[in-house]
Amino acid sequence: MSEFVRGRLVPLLVLLVVFALVPYGLAKFGKGYFFQVAQLVLIYALLAVSLHLVTGAAGLLHLGHAAFYGVGAYVAALLGTEMKLGFLWGLPAAGLAAAALAFVVALPTMRLVSIYFAVATLAIGQMIHTVLLNWVAVTKGPNGVMLFSGITLFGTPVKSPIAIYFLVAGLVALSIWVLHRLSHSYYGNALRSLREDDQCADAMGVDTVRLKIEVFTVSAFFAGIAGALWAYTTGYVSPGDFGFNTSILVLAMIVVGGLGSLPGAIIGAALLILLPEVLRGVGDLRNVMVGIVMFVSILFLPRGLLGEVSALSLVRRGFGLKWGAAPSDREVGWR
Amino acid sequence: MSLLEIENVTRRFGGLVAVDGVTTRVEAGELVGLIGPNGAGKTTLFNLISGFTPLSAGAVRFKGEPIQGLKPHRIAARGMSRTFQNLRVFPNMSVFDNVSVGAVGAMGQSAFAAVFGRRARADAISARTWEALERVGLGGVAEDLAANLSYGKRKYLEIARALAMKPELLILDEPAAGLNDSETADLARFIRSLNGEGLSIMLVEHDMNLVMGICSRVVVLASGRKIADAEPAAVRADPAVLEAYLGVDE
């Protein structure tokens, strides 16, 4: 089997599972609940991959990612209820609103380094969360917002769970493809150089501050998209879903999966969403067990289930590049 | 017009004057050595030229245009690249990816181009990365993590990364530090050959023999002041240099 085929196999298998096996199983055996779980995995995969770009690749410890997820969810929900704007407006608006907010807060924050940056993002997350919770006139405060209208495409309501599932899966796949191109390219190499030594990257002609602002904004855009998908699929948003706990959960996903590894972020998201569902039977102990699994996995696989180095070489083969196969072959790099 | 003109450049750190009114230049195609005892201000002068440290006074012109006050990446984009005294490679990136940062830094790849771009730009960056890698002889370890290279090879990696920017002026801060005699001799030959291809180089070095052997002109700093600026033979005979620098060394 050629390297090319082998490298393409993994993403093809994943797509097969997401677009054929899961919907088939859901249609056959699933009830509404399983659809919710499947969509949750997809939404968190997008959240994790978007955080991967900032924290895994560019190395900026971001503790407020859930806030941009929340902004997206609320923008979609409020546009739907207050202004009767449907999915085709709400989805991009959610992404753009989250991105715009991220851009504004990034301008002063990006000059901060390491722990100071982390604390700043923590504060931003808490601030946005507090606004969602207390700006009752707009966000309805702790009661949250009900979005009854659901998804409407070109005037036709999308009602069947399987159609909604395909829509969410398609949008998540498209978003992850964009993030994959950003991460697995020379642009991605520049991002990783920020993480390694940003002063040195500066000396190489990389505009470090601009790149950090850019990547923070792009990441928030996709968090906003994930938020909108959450709002449309659950029909209800409330501040509790977008707090610090959620930011930390997404962070745990990318760490367990492999910090710096995009496929790892997807694996981590699937694991940390599915595990508590699978463990539902054990009742209250399940959160303890999820904790134990996380702890043990970090202890024994500190580089994650699929670490950055293996992930990059895997993806390179998917590009048809011979990375890891023939040393000093010119067919390495990115395309 | 010289390639690099340094005019009355001064840098103070509190009460300490690390670089004190230094004036010198690098002509196109020249290989200039910069020597001086520990703490003479050599690294500080490099930081001033490359934009890492703001000037307290004076002016720096590169290709005739003032560059003081510009960010390091802007200066780099104009065709000046540097290495660091305390070896700074990107440890968790492969050798290839390390060098590619120099290429992408100089050539640029926007987010949009990364997502939707055609292959031409990416292939051009790959080609330039390979060229630099093979120039320093690291083509065979392109896929290794930089952290796993030997110290000597990491030194060449840092130079390759700078070369991938296709600079007009390369400034090297103590490239031979920590190398043994034969490695130093190899490095000297390598630097000479780079210069032979027309690249202008400014070289800070402790190793007197290296500098005297390959440089066409040597600038000597002591306590932030320039005390000599001449051909190696003249510098070697200069009593001020002997007192300030060689006297300490021998």
Ligand SMILES: Nc1ncnc2c1ncn2[C@@H]1O[C@H](COP(=O)(O)OP(=O)(O)OP(=O)(O)O)[C@@H](O)[C@H]1O
């Ligand atoms: N950021 C800084 N803040 C305060 N003092 C500094 C700073 N950078 C350098 N100095 C001081 O300036 C002087 C010149 O230092 P510099 O590193 O330029 O010397 P050098 O010639 O490169 O020495 P070496 O041969 O040891 O590398 C030293 O006394 C140093 O302590």
Ligand SMILES: [Mg+2]
């Ligand atoms: Mg120095």
